[in-house]
Amino acid sequence: MAQYRRVSGSVGLITLQNPPVNALSASVRQGIVDSVKRALGDQKVKSVVICGQNGVFCGGADIREFGRQMSGPPLVPMIHDIEAANKPVVAAIEGSALGGGLELALGCHYRISHSKAVVYHCFIMTMSDQAKLGLPEVTLGLLPAAGGTQRLPRLIGVPAALNLITTGRHVTAAEALQLGILDHVTEHNTVDVAVKFALSVTGESLDGRRISSFSCAPLSDLDSLFEEAMLKVRSAARGAIAPVACVQAVRAAATLPYAQGMEREKELMATLFHSGQARALQYFFFAQRAVGRWSTPSGARWDTSQPRPVRKAAVIGLGTMGRGITVALAQAGLSVVAVETHAKQLMEATKAVPSMLKRGAVRGGTTIEPDSITYSQNLQAVADVDLVIEAVFEDMALKEKVFQQLSIICKPDTLLCTNTSSLDVDHLASQTRHPELVVGMHFFAPAHVMKLLEVVYGRRSSPAAVATAMQLGKKMGKVSVAVGNCRGFAGNRMLKRYLEQAFFLLEEGATPELVDRALEEFGFPMGVFRMSDLSGLDVGWRVRKADGLADTSLTGTSARVRQGCRYSPLGDLLCEHGRFGQKTGRGWYQYDKPGGRVAKSDPWLHNFLDEYRARHGLVPRCIDQQEVLERCLFVLINEGFQILEEGIAAGPEDIDAIYVFGYGWPRHRGGPMFYADMVGLERVVERLERYHQAHPDVPYLQPSGLLRRLVANGSPPIHKWRNVIKNRNSQL
Numbered sequence: 001m002a003q004y005r006r007v008s009g010s011v012g013l014i015t016l017q018n019p020p021v022n023a024l025s026a027s028v029r030q031g032i033v034d035s036v037k038r039a040l041g042d043q044k045v046k047s048v049v050i051c052g053q054n055g056v057f058c059g060g061a062d063i064r065e066f067g068r069q070m071s072g073p074p075l076v077p078m079i080h081d082i083e084a085a086n087k088p089v090v091a092a093i094e095g096s097a098l099g100g101g102l103e104l105a106l107g108c109h110y111r112i113s114h115s116k117a118v119v120y121h122c123f124i125m126t127m128s129d130q131a132k133l134g135l136p137e138v139t140l141g142l143l144p145a146a147g148g149t150q151r152l153p154r155l156i157g158v159p160a161a162l163n164l165i166t167t168g169r170h171v172t173a174a175e176a177l178q179l180g181i182l183d184h185v186t187e188h189n190t191v192d193v194a195v196k197f198a199l200s201v202t203g204e205s206l207d208g209r210r211i212s213s214f215s216c217a218p219l220s221d222l223d224s225l226f227e228e229a230m231l232k233v234r235s236a237a238r239g240a241i242a243p244v245a246c247v248q249a250v251r252a253a254a255t256l257p258y259a260q261g262m263e264r265e266k267e268l269m270a271t272l273f274h275s276g277q278a279r280a281l282q283y284f285f286f287a288q289r290a291v292g293r294w295s296t297p298s299g300a301r302w303d304t305s306q307p308r309p310v311r312k313a314a315v316i317g318l319g320t321m322g323r324g325i326t327v328a329l330a331q332a333g334l335s336v337v338a339v340e341t342h343a344k345q346l347m348e349a350t351k352a353v354p355s356m357l358k359r360g361a362v363r364g365g366t367t368i369e370p371d372s373i374t375y376s377q378n379l380q381a382v383a384d385v386d387l388v389i390e391a392v393f394e395d396m397a398l399k400e401k402v403f404q405q406l407s408i409i410c411k412p413d414t415l416l417c418t419n420t421s422s423l424d425v426d427h428l429a430s431q432t433r434h435p436e437l438v439v440g441m442h443f444f445a446p447a448h449v450m451k452l453l454e455v456v457y458g459r460r461s462s463p464a465a466v467a468t469a470m471q472l473g474k475k476m477g478k479v480s481v482a483v484g485n486c487r488g489f490a491g492n493r494m495l496k497r498y499l500e501q502a503f504f505l506l507e508e509g510a511t512p513e514l515v516d517r518a519l520e521e522f523g524f525p526m527g528v529f530r531m532s533d534l535s536g537l538d539v540g541w542r543v544r545k546a547d548g549l550a551d552t553s554l555t556g557t558s559a560r561v562r563q564g565c566r567y568s569p570l571g572d573l574l575c576e577h578g579r580f581g582q583k584t585g586r587g588w589y590q591y592d593k594p595g596g597r598v599a600k601s602d603p604w605l606h607n608f609l610d611e612y613r614a615r616h617g618l619v620p621r622c623i624d625q626q627e628v629l630e631r632c633l634f635v636l637i638n639e640g641f642q643i644l645e646e647g648i649a650a651g652p653e654d655i656d657a658i659y660v661f662g663y664g665w666p667r668h669r670g671g672p673m674f675y676a677d678m679v680g681l682e683r684v685v686e687r688l689e690r691y692h693q694a695h696p697d698v699p700y701l702q703p704s705g706l707l708r709r710l711v712a713n714g715s716p717p718i719h720k721w722r723n724v725i726k727n728r729n730s731q732l
């Protein structure tokens with residue numbers, strides 16, 4: 001699938017044709033090989049241009065082919081033959097040139113791309129509508145193994161190539177020009193410009209145009225440069241192996257002749273290609289796209305539901321969450337009414353929000369319309385908005401009142417959303433005149449930074465309301481995941497089980513340090529206790545108090561039992577000691593001052609745990625990292641299966657996206673449900689059963705019905721789980 005034709009008399013034009021992104025599938029590669037052969041064999045053709053159909057050069061290798069038997073011509077010799085051609089070959093890059101797409105362009109003798117300068121503001125100019133280039137293979141657990149690790153450093157130097165290859169970041173055409181990846185950018189039709197350019201270089205020597213013949217620009221202290229790069233990559237990678245292999249491959253470019261460098265690239269790729277991490281990352285690539293194709297048990301779907309236009313939105317409550325949401329809405333180009341009834345809080349927000357916007361603009365190289373936000377102390381200011389996001393204090397009585405008022409003040413078709421993290425969306429909907437227009441939009445702190453948005457549909461939410469919230473989330477740059485209404489929705493409901501197990505492990509003899517180390521070595525950016533100190537122990541305490549759980553006056557066996565199940569009051573006790581975490585300088589760890597960031601082991605806490613265990617007759621035992629991981633993660637996974645069983649999440653991809661984007665689950669492990677698939681469902685069942693036997697007072701250690709059914713069905717791979725879930729639901 002590559003079209004070949006002769007244009008302007010002597011230019012062979014090769015157009016990649018594989019919608020939507022012209023990925024280099026076997027047939028595209030065959031098409032390129034055949035077309036190049038034709039162009040080079042045609043005496044009338046003096047130069048060649050390679051471009052992509054529909055304004056996209058090429059999104060790289062076809063990722064769907066990776067798990068299968070490879071067929072068709074391989075990329076490396078194909079690109080080698082292009083570079084070795086005796087007629088100039090020009091890459092005309094529109095849209096994207098990523099991965100193998102950029103490697104193909106690096107094999108060409110010239111690269112021209114599209115870039116359009118747009119002046120938004122008298123002082124700041126931003127570039128938009130321009131091509132994106134990059135080598136994102138590392139994000140798929142791979143390295144650019146079609147010569148990318150060897151050609152890019154030779155073209156732009158080792159430091160810049162290391163940065164691009166180890167992060168996988170995409171650069172704009174403007175930056176690519178600056179870096180030296182591109183020879184030329186144009187605001188006009190890229191293919192037309194490339195054809196004219198190809199005509200102009202006809203017959204010129206290609207000696208200085210073949211990147212593989214370049215040497216890397218010499219650097220004074222190569223060893224320390226690579227040592228530093230390796231340290232940086234290892235600390236950011238959280239156990240991911242591909243970034244490390246990328247550094248090793250670039251080192252080969254800097255120290256070896258091209259042919260040997262290519263051998264090293266191949267060798268390193270061989271270790272990555274079949275790794276579990278590559279499988280996980282490639283699964284996750286498709287999973288994060290699959291969540292956009294949402295559905296609900298009532299039959300509403302992404303492709304049959306029409307979102308409503310949202311131009312003006314309101315945020316109610318300008319605490320930390322409300323401010324972040326206001327910033328995210330403004331950054332998405334909406335006009336925002338920001339309401340806060342407390343004068344002091346409003347005053348603070350009017351200062352904080354613009355400075356958050358300014359910082360975001362500097363980071364993203366964009367500008368914000370300064371008057372896109374209006375502030376008010378009066379709820380009446382939301383009368384004409386299309387959508388409201390309520391972000392007041394997490395208190396049902398207060399939220400009920402806000403929804404009752406909004407229902408009167410707003411236009412009848414205004415969508416009313418709540419940012420509650422666990423309260424009942426159906427109940428809030430029942431406070432309004434149009435419950436079908438109520439959904440949850442559960443943002444994660446900081447709301448203008450975190451990628452995850454849980455869109456919570458209630459029993460009566462209309463398909464249009466869900467579609468609107470999903471689309472708005474996407475416009476705000478979020479990964480929006482549709483989930484049903486239940487306590488804690490998907491993410492926090494699973495988290496609750498994970499936290500409880502961590503507390504139980506402390507009771508049984510573990511320390512916060514041991515538990516956190518196991519989780520951090522697994523790949524979480526922070527263990528559960530360090531995370532709890534960061535977010536504040538008082539948050540959960542308030543919820544447990546409201547639920548009547550946090551009663552520390554209970555003694556004897558009843559101190560550690562609630563509703564017939566095991567309960568640990570450890571978090572409640574710490575809060576009673578005023579240990580709320582970083583904000584008070586004491587929590588599960590100690591900090592040098594309130595607000596301090598560096599967690600240090602705290603002898604007080606260890607004594608406290610010893611006394612607590614003695615008081616409750618708990619004999620501490622040795623707990624290893626494996627038990628920490630199995631207890632904390634398998635119970636979270638089990639709850640995930642329960643959530644799938646109940647239809648709260650439509651598929652495992654939804655849960656995995658929630659955990660990677662909202663809870664720091666390491667992406668190279670694919671998400672909790674993918675991890676269960678990797679570990680083996682039978683093993684997960686066996687371990688859960690074992691732990692349940694040891695702890696019969698923890699009922700949710702029993703494997704969920706769906707998990708058992710999947711095992712009974714021969715443990716199908718994750719992409720087939722939906723069939724088992726569907727069969728079950730169709731029997732109901």
Ligand SMILES: C/C=C(\C)C(=O)SCCNC(=O)CCNC(=O)[C@H](O)C(C)(C)COP(=O)(O)OP(=O)(O)OC[C@H]1O[C@@H](n2cnc3c(N)ncnc32)[C@H](O)[C@@H]1OP(=O)(O)O
Pocket residue numbers: 020021023058059060061062063064096098099100101136137140142143144145146286289290
């Ligand atoms: C060795 C390895 C080598 C040589 C490689 O090249 S590995 C591949 C490296 N390339 C990438 O990682 C690029 C992946 N794609 C993207 O980043 C984006 O798709 C895009 C920037 C190219 C376009 O973005 P956008 O316009 O938002 O479109 P989507 O991301 O939604 O994609 C549309 C559908 O195309 C599927 N897709 C995209 N890229 C590939 C690919 N390289 N191989 C196979 N399929 C691809 C994507 O999954 C979407 O389909 P659905 O999942 O929605 O069905």
